[in-house]
Amino acid sequence: MPLSSKADAAFRQAAKKIIQRARQTGTPVVIWEQGHIKEIPGEEFEIATAAMELREPRP
Numbered sequence: 001m002p003l004s005s006k007a008d009a010a011f012r013q014a015a016k017k018i019i020q021r022a023r024q025t026g027t028p029v030v031i032w033e034q035g036h037i038k039e040i041p042g043e044e045f046e047i048a049t050a051a052m053e054l055r056e057p058r059p
Helices: 003-025 042-054
Strands: 028-033 036-041
Touching (some): 003 028
Antiparallel strands (some): 028 036
8 A cells, every 4th residue: 555545544433533532522623725714513524424435535
């Protein structure tokens, strides 16, 4: 498995854990988007998480 695939898998796993914790604690997930800090409630990540799982890994 290429190093980039391993890195992608590690980031996806970390993201899932962060989103789970945000849902459990009722806290937002803080992200950097288009040059700004954005807080998103953990519940809003359900669709994004499903999309991440469907997306194929990079070659």
